[in-house]
Amino acid sequence: MSIRVLCKKHNLTEQTFFRWRNKFGGLDVPDARRLKNLECENARPKRLVAEQMLVIDGMKEIVRKK
Numbered sequence: 001m002s003i004r005v006l007c008k009k010h011n012l013t014e015q016t017f018f019r020w021r022n023k024f025g026g027l028d029v030p031d032a033r034r035l036k037n038l039e040c041e042n043a044r045p046k047r048l049v050a051e052q053m054l055v056i057d058g059m060k061e062i063v064r065k066k
Contacts, residue, residue, distance in 0.1 A: 003017060
């Protein structure tokens with residue numbers, strides 16, 4: 001089965017297929033699950049840092065206006 005047919009069957013773009021293949025191509029199922037869990041764990045600290053940066057920027061704006 002060609003990649004084009006496989007992508008149409010599963011309603012994916014070929015670009016998405018190749019991106020996933022590059023990311024997960026050499027991984028076994030346990031490794032892929034571990035990677036997914038690590039990404040989820042890293043999402044929370046990244047979100048907290050982004051929120052803190054917004055608070056800092058807001059404080060800087062307030063200080064500049066005074």
